[in-house]
Amino acid sequence: MSVQHASIIRVDHGGLDVGAVGEGVPMTRVQLSRLPGERVLITGGGVEDQLDLAALPAYVRAREDDPAVAPRWVWDDTARWYPPLLAAGVRVARCHDLRLCRRVLRRAPAVDGRLLDGDESAHWDRLGPAAAPAHPTLFAADETSEHLRADLEDARQLAAVAASTEATRLGLLLAAESAGALAAAEMTYAGVPWRTELHERLLTDLLGPRPLRDALPPVLDELVAEVRRTFGAPGLNPESRTDLLDALGRAGVDVPDIRASTLRQVDHPAIEPLLRYKKLAHLFQTNGWTWLDEWVSGDRFRPSYQPAGSSTGRWSSNGGGALSFPVQVRSAAVADEGWVLVVADVAQLEPRVLAGMSRDSALARAAQGADLYQGMVADGAVATRQDAKLGLLGAMYGATSGESGRMVAGLTRRYPAAFALVDEAARAGERGQVVRTLLGRGSPSLGGSWDEEPDGPPSDLQALDRRRRAYGRFTRNFVVQGTGAEWALCWIADLRNRLWRLGGTGAIDRRPHLVLFLHDEVVVHAPAALADDVAAELEQAAAGAGRLVFRDFAVDFPLSISVVSSYGDAGKDKRKAGT
Template sequence: MHLVLAAQPADAAVTGPDPGSGSGPVCAVRVLDERARQGPTPAEVVTRDGLATLVHEAESSTSPPRWTWDDTNRWYPALLTAGERVERCRDLRLAHRILRVSSLAATSDLATSSPSGWDALEHSPVGGAAVVGVLRAPQEESLFDLAAAPRAERERAREKGVPPSGAGADAGLDPVAELAVQEAAVTGSTAPGRLRLLLAAESAGALAAAEMHHAGLPWRTDVHDAVLTETLGPRPAPGRRPERLEALAVRIRAALDAPDSLNPDSHPDLLRAMEYAGVGARSLRKWELERIDHPVVEPLLEYKSLYRLYTANGWSWLDQWVRDGRFRTDYVVGGVVTGRWSASGGGALQLPRGVRRAVQADPGWVLVVADAAQLEPRVLAGLAADETMAAAGAGGDMYAGIVATGAVETREHAKVGMLGAMYGGTTGVSGQVLPRLSRAFPRAMGLVEDAARTGERGGSVTTWLGRTSPPPGQAWDAAQSGALGDGAPADAASLARSSARAWGRFTRNFVVQGTAAEWALCWIAAIRRRLWRLPTAAQPNHGPAPFADRAHLVFFVHDEVVVHAPAALAEDVAREVREAAEEAGRLLFGDFPVSFPLTVATVDSYADAK
C-alpha cells in the first residue's frame, strides 16, 4: 500500500468530519492503481492527532504502507514526537533531485521539463512545527518493492520565477502528480531496478536522519566541561580568552617582539607582525609553519589547535547544541553533490577525538561503533567487476592484500596508490606506483581513468545506482573556450588544461565516492530495519519514545555508525550491523565476490572505540 501526504491549502473547505478544536485538518485521498483508470476517492478528514493514530494503525498492520511526502523533515518529526515510527517512505524532494539529472532517466518528462516548484524545494531544518496536510493513498505495491536537485537546477528554477520553498505545502505542489511523474521516469529509465533502489535508500536515509535527531547522541555535559577545563583552563568570562590561550598569546607576542595589543585571532595582524619579525611565513597553514625555524612556531601551532577546539566545540557550542543530555544535529541527506551527507549545524561530522569522551552511553546501555574498512577501494572493485582487486580485500585488509599480489612492495604504497587512483594523485609515491596498480588491476584503474577523461571533456559520470555528476560550470566553459581563439593569451591553453584536469579529478572520484555513499545508505536502511526487530530493553534509556527501550542509530558519518543499545543486546546489535553490511553489498553488486568487513567495538564512551 502506498500513502501520499500532501499539505492542504489554508483556505480549503473541510468537508469531512469535524477535525477537532485547534488541531488543524489533514485530508486523506486514496490514489488508485493507475491501471484501474479511476480517479481519487473522496477525501477523509483526520485531525493532526488523528494522523498519528492513523500512522500507528497502518504501521501495526501486517503490510505497512510506504508513506510519500514532499519532505521527510516536514512530516516525520511530529510523528516521532507522538511516538510513532515509519518503516518506509518516499521523499519526493530527494527523489526529484536525483531523477532530474540522472543519466539513466535523461529522456523522461521529469528530466526534460521546465523547472518547477519541485526544483526550488530546499532542505527543511528538522524540528519545525507539524505540517497540516492531505493524506493520499495507495498504488500497486509492485511499483515500490525492492529485491540533488543540484544547485544549478534550483538556480534555473529561480530564473524562471519559481521561488525557493521549504516544502510542497508552501509551493502549492501536487505530490500525487509528482509521484506519477517520478514513477514514469523510473519505469522508462535504462536501469529501473538501480534507480528504485537509490530512491528507496535515499528516502530511508531521510528517515534515519530524522530519527537520529529525535533520539539524539548521548552527551555528558559534565565530561565535556571537564575536557575543556583540562585543555583550556576554567571557563572564561564573556569576552575573555581561556587561560591557556591567553598564556600562549603572551608567548606569541614575546616571540615576535610585538605589542600587547596584537590579537593572535586576527590573521592579517598576525601575518604583519610575523613579517616585521622576519619569520618568512606567507600563510598560517600548519604545513608551512612547520618548515620554519623560529621561536613563534611552537606556541602559534598550539594556539591554533586550542583555538579551534574553543571556537568549534567550546562552552558556547555546549550551551547551544546539547539539551537534556543529548546532542542533536540537523543531518542534510545528500548535502554533498556525490550523495554524502552533510550537517547544517554543530559540526557533527567532525567531532574531535578529545570531545568524544563526552559521548557516553546511558546506564545499562552501551555504544556499538562500527566502521567499514577501506570502503571506497572495495566499492571501486565492485563497480569495475575487478575480481583480482576484490580478491585482494577478501582477507580483511585490502591494502595488505594488494601487497600480497606483488603489485607494490609496502602497505603504505598500496594505500597511497589507491588514494591517488581515486582522487587523481599523480606525483610522488602515488605517481610511482599507479602504473604498477594499473597492470595488476586493469579493470578498476581503467574505470577511474575513463571517468577522469569524461570529466576532462566536460562530460558527466554516473554512480552505480544512478546519481549523475553536474556539468563543470561557466568558469570551466570560459577557460576552455578562452584557449581556442586566435588572440588567446599565452597562458590560456595552460589554464584550460589545468581546469580540465581538475574537473577530471572530480569526476574520477565522483563515481567512487558516490557509489560508496549509496552503499552506506543501503547499510543504514538495513541497520534501522534490523534494529527495530530486536527485543525491547528492560531498562529504558534517558531518550524519548519510540527509541527509549530499543537499540537505535544515534550517529553516522560517511562509513561509520554508532548505535545506542541495551548492554544485554550488544552482541545481537553487532551481528545485525555486520549482516546489514553484507546485505548492502548484495543489494549493490549482487553475487560479485567483493566483501565489506567492519571494525566493530562495544564501548561505554565513543572515544574508546578506536
C-alpha cells in the same frame, strides 16, 4: 478510507525493503500533501481523502501496525513530516522523499528530465531541506511550497524511473536515499547520549573557567599574549593570515601559508604556542560552552543532518557538527546506565567500492579480509602496505607525480579494470561530460563553452586546461565516493530495520538505535545485553549492502567493531582488525 495496493516489492526489485516487506505482503504508496487550515490530503490508488492534522499520527500508526499492508509514505520532505510523527511516538518503516529523489532524477544521466516537468515543477525544483525545529510541530505556513501536491510529483517520478534504462538501479538509489532521510530524523530525535558535566570539565581543564560573553577563555588569552611577545608584535591577531605571515616574514621565515602542517616545519619559538592556540581555539569555537548550550539538552546531543548534502550523495550537517566530531570531546558521549555504544567502521570503504563497481577480480581478491592494502602486498602487487595505500588513493584522487604517481603506474597493470574505471571518469570530466555512480547519481554539470577554444591570449587556454583537469580530478573521485555513499546508505537503511526488530517492543530510543553516522562509521546505542546481537546485525547489514549494490560480484566489507561505554574509547579494543 481505502488505498489501493501497489505491486509487491522485493529486495531484487531494488526496493530496499530488506527484511521489511515479506513475500506476498502488498506495498501501498500513500501520498501526503499539506493543505491550508491544518489539513492533510491523503491520496493513493486514485482515492482521495482529507484528515485533520492532529489526527495524522494516529492514522499513520494504525497503518504501520497493520500486518496486512506495508505502506510507503510519499511526502515532500522527510525532515518536515517525520520529526512530528516521532515526537508523537510513531515510527515509519519506509518512505519516498520527493525532494531528495527529484534532485537525484534531475541529474541522473539515464533519466529523461522532461518527464519531471508539469504542475508545480518549478516549486519542486526550488524546494530546499527543512531545518529541524527545536520543538517539532506539524505545518503552519501558507506558501505555495508548503502545499505542493505529492501525488502529482510522485506520478512524475515513477514515470521517469519506469522510462529509464536503469530503472532497477535508480529504484534502489531512491529507496536508499529516502531510507537515509528516515534514519537521519531518527538520529536527531534519539540523540547521542551526552554527559554535560564531563564536557564542561574537559573544557575547564583545557581552557580554564568559562569566559564572559564575547571574551576568550584564560588559556587562550595567555597563549595570544605569548605569541605576540615572542613575535614582538603587540597587536598581532593570531586568527589573521596577513598578521601571521607578516610576523613570520619579519622573523626571516618565508612560508606559503599558515596551515598547521606548514608551521610545524618552522623553527621559531612562537610556533609551539601558536599551534596550541589554533588547536584550543578551534575547540572553543566549534565545541565550547556555546555549542553545549545550543546542541545538548536532556543529556542528548541532537545534531541536524542533511542527507545528500554534497553532490556525491554524502551527508552534511545543518548544525551541531556531527560529521566532524572532534576527538577532544568524544569522551563526553557516554552510554546510559546499563547500555553501551556499539561503534562500527568499514575498513577501506572506497577502495572496496572501486573493486566492486569495476568488477576487478584481482582487487576484489586482495579485499578479502580485514586489510585490503595488506591483501595487495600478499598478492604480490606491491612491496609494502604504504605503497598499496599510496597507489590506490593516488588512482582515486588523480595523483600523477611523486611516489603516488609511480605507484599508480605500476598498479595499473595489476588491477587494470579498477584503474581504467577512474581514468575514464577523469577523461570524461576533462571533456566536460557528466559521470554517474553505480546506481545512477549524476555528477553536476559545469555547463558553458567547455569545448570551445578561447580566442584570447595563451593564458586563457592555460586557464581552461587547468579547469578541465580540475574537473577531471573531481569526476575521477566522484564515481567512487558517490558509490561508496550509496553502499553506506544501503547499510544504514537495512540496519535501522534490523535494530527495530531486534529490540522487541517500545519506542525507538528504548530499543537498540542508531545515534551517529559518519560516512563509513555508525554508532548504535543499545542495552548491554544485546551488544553481541547488535554487532552481528551490523555485519549482516554490511554484507547485505554489498549484495544489493554489487549484486553477483562478491566484495568483502569487513567491520571494525568496538563495544564501549564512552565514544572516546572506540577503537581501543576492536572486535576485528582493519584501519
